[in-house]
Amino acid sequence: xxxxxxxxxxxxxxxxxxxxxxxxxxxxxxxxxxxxxxxxxxxxxxxxxxxxxxxxxxxxxxxxxxxxxxxxxxxxxxxxxxxxxxxxxxxxxxxxxxxxxxxxxxxxxxxxxxxxxxxxxxxxxxxxxxxxxxxxxxxxxxxxxxxxxxxxxxxxxxxxxxxxxxxxxxxxxxxxxxxxxxxxxxxxxxxxxxxxxxxxxxxxxxx
Numbered sequence: 001x002x003x004x005x006x007x008x009x010x011x012x013x014x015x016x017x018x019x020x021x022x023x024x025x026x027x028x029x030x031x032x033x034x035x036x037x038x039x040x041x042x043x044x045x046x047x048x049x050x051x052x053x054x055x056x057x058x059x060x061x062x063x064x065x066x067x068x069x070x071x072x073x074x075x076x077x078x079x080x081x082x083x084x085x086x087x088x089x090x091x092x093x094x095x096x097x098x099x100x101x102x103x104x105x106x107x108x109x110x111x112x113x114x115x116x117x118x119x120x121x122x123x124x125x126x127x128x129x130x131x132x133x134x135x136x137x138x139x140x141x142x143x144x145x146x147x148x149x150x151x152x153x154x155x156x157x158x159x160x161x162x163x164x165x166x167x168x169x170x171x172x173x174x175x176x177x178x179x180x181x182x183x184x185x186x187x188x189x190x191x192x193x194x195x196x197x198x199x200x201x202x203x204x205x206x207x
Contacts, residue, residue, distance in 0.1 A: 023094065068101060072123075097142060103125075124148050124151050128154060159184050162180075184203045
């Protein structure tokens with residue numbers, strides 16, 4: 001396998017300080033998977049060239065995942081599906097995140113031969129506890145650069161769902177222009193293609 005070093009994006013402290021490896025391209029990452037260097041289901045994802053170890057799940061995290069999955073699936077209209085902890089393909093060649101959820105166009109047969117890309121994705125969701133800084137800053141930068149329209153950070157510690165919208169796209173400092181926080185006692189609108197298809201009660205998510 002041919003492996004060549006690449007320069008990481010800068011600044012990327014959310015990833016570099018957690019990675020412990022040199023940066024890799026997406027092609028190198030795929031080669032390592034194909035060669036069996038990274039096993040199927042290995043708890044890592046490639047973010048801005050850094051192979052980041054995924055955080056272990058505690059009981060609250062798993063309970064929140066289940067609550068969100070059931071509610072998102074119920075609200076997904078015809079022509080949309082909910083994928084859990086599966087890879088998405090982004091335009092850059094140095095990231096392949098595996099968000100906790102992605103609400104995507106199509107059904108279970110649509111992505112047998114490829115991962116969803118930005119045009120396929122309505123909402124990306126990350127459930128964040130110990131990973132809050134990575135999800136709120138680093139992954140928000142990646143998703144904003146890719147033009148993902150709606151990004152949720154489910155902030156476990158504060159029991160708040162942070163909804164990021166109006167992505168900048170591929171600028172020098174990619175970011176979301178708008179953030180709305182939904183605390184217990186409120187409901188979060190589920191918006192696909194600019195249309196609200198329902199809402200999720202925050203209290204139901206956090207139990």
